[in-house]
Every structure is written in C-alpha cells, then in structure tokens.
Amino acid sequence: MDQDADQHEPADDDRPNRVWTDAAEAFGRWLDGDQGGLDDLVATMTPVLWHVVRAYRLSPESAEDVIQSTWLALVRRRDAIEDALAVGGWLTTTARREAWRVCQKAGRDLPVEDDEFDVRMPSQRSAESEAVVHDERDRLWAAVQTLNERCQRLLRIVAFEHRPDYSQVAVALDMPVGSIGPTRSRCLAKLRVVLEDTSFRDDLGADPHDDTATASDERGAR
C-alpha cells in the first residue's frame, strides 16, 4: 500500500539541502584547521538539533543537555565521520538516539502502536494551545495538537531534518523502518483533514478539491 516514494527522490527545491550543505562546508573548513568553521557548524545545526530533540518532549534543560552531549561527541569523535557531507545526519542521529535514551531512562513510554496515544502528555505550551484560534498559524498549531504524540514527533523531525535517513528514524522512534513512510503519510493525511475542517487550506489559497487521501502524498502534490 503506502510506498513512500519521495524517500529516495532528489530534493525538489533548494531549501531541503541548504542546511546540510552549509553544515558540510563549515565542518570541512574546521577539519582544514579553521576554528571559525566549527563555530559556523554549531550555529547552523544547533537550531535543527533543538527541534529534533524537543520533538521528544524533553524539558528545555534536558534538551540542552542532549544537544551538549551531541556536540561533545562530535568534537571527540570527529575522525569517525568520513564524509563531511554526512555531518548533519550524524549530528541529528546522535541527538535523536540520546533523546530517546533520556526518554527511556526517565520511564517515559514512547508509544509503539499508532493510535494508542490519543491522550497526550501535557506539554509546556498547553496554555497557549488553548488560546483563541485567530489566524492561520494558530489554526495549524491547533490542528497539530489534535494529532497523537508519535505523529507530532515524526512531523517535527521530518520538518527540520527535511530528508532524514528513515532507517535511523526507525531506530529512534522504535518503529520498523518500513512503517515510517506510511506513518508519516497517515499523520499528514490526518493533519490535512483537520486543517480542512478549519479552512486553513482555503486561507492559503490551496485547491479545496485536492484529494486529502494518503495517496496524494506519494505524488508530492506538485
């Protein structure tokens, strides 16, 4: 059924890969002896790591600890990264593993089955999520809050990593690798349904007749 075809597609705009190429370029400069390269790498990738780690609902303090461990690991094990282009993926994978480890140690259950987790853990921003919905961004936020925790985590990781390595995501989410694509598609489909109900798509000028079924994801809807 759901073969997530875009997994191996080349990027179809500049955005997805810019972070990775900036990171690779900065990392390469550092390896060549330019200390500024490391500062630039930290500046480029720390925001991505923040969102990837916070997708696990770690507290800001724990999230910062995980990000710190990731950077220490990079400096201490830089020789292990053979291809500079891989540095971004190495960092996000390391951060996800560590976030996952911290979650498990804290006794937090990460949901295994898709729909078991309809009752979400309270997030720090719950007060905001209850605020009056008054514009598109609030509607999108409210729509995302209706998704289960796994969907929210997966969408956030994909949004910031752009083209994550699904085999690594599978490990970090404790899911079979083959189910990541379909799960992502289901999460997107659910989000679209909720957004339709709140007219988000119309406000953005989207085609109201667009098929919201899972299959539309696989076509890339371009």
Place this chain on the structure above:
Amino acid sequence: MSRDEIFDHLETMWSDRDPMPEGLVERMQALVATEVTMALTDLDYELMMLIERSAELAGTRGGADTGTGTAYTLRFGTGDLDLLVRAGGRNGDDKGGGTTRLDGWVVPPAELTVRATRIADATGAVGVGEPEQSWETSVDAQGRFELTDLPAGLYRLWLTPADPDAKPFGTPAFEI
C-alpha cells in the same frame, strides 16, 4: 497545499512556538571551544555523563531567574566514579548579582584535585581576551569538596587524580 508546503509551514510554526532558548548557540560554541582546547593539549580525559538533574527546578535554566535563591543538584557518573554537585542559592546582594556556592561529593572518595572553569558568562558570551577563570580545591577524605563565591555562568568541572597515571575526569558544562 503540497507536502513540502505543509512542512515549510510546520517548520515556521515550531520555530515560532518553541524557539531555541536565548544564548544556546553561544553556549554550545563556548563548549566546543573548551573541548577543542582539551584536544590540543593532548590531555585525554574521561567524560562524565549527566545522569540526573534535580527535578524541582525544571524550567528555570536559561531564564531571567537562573539560579536565584534556588539550589539544584546534578549527578554525573562514569563507570568508576560518581559525582554529585549541588549549586546553592546566591550569596550576597538581593539584586541577583551575588555569587553561588557549589558543593560536591565524590563516590567513592578518592584523592582528587577539583578545578572549576567558567567557560562563558550567564549570557553565553565568552570573555574575549580575558584569561580563563578557574577555581581549584581538593576532595577531602569523605569525598566532599566545596567552592564558594562563583559568579553566574557556564562551568565545567575537572577532577584530576593524585595518581599521575590515572586519567582525569571532566563534566559536561552546566549553568550556575
């Protein structure tokens, strides 16, 4: 709306709703700088992992009220050594400009020199051109040590065994 457009919106949304804490990039830059310095000295050390952070203070780090009047506990460990650190409330004035004391407890007790290095100030800024600030003390027979009058900032602790053949230990950075 295409898939990529949705992900663009999601990226913007999460950046707005849950932005990085202020100074995070600067703190991480200060951190990697210390690590690079250690690598250059060729001094191999064992990195202690943060095992536990006291729960009662969740949410205060990085905020305007960092450290004021509240104590918190961090536990670091390696296979061989456990380190419990308690950063006490501020000493001194009421305006938040005071200093903090830090109490440590090493298990099992060992003959160690403890050095605290302040790698960045409270905003994450590294003092350009300033000599690195550090404070030193020793672990007593019960495994305890204390450092007083530490200004707020980002710190790492280095524990050096009296035995010159033993590897020193280093903690990740933490704010006090």
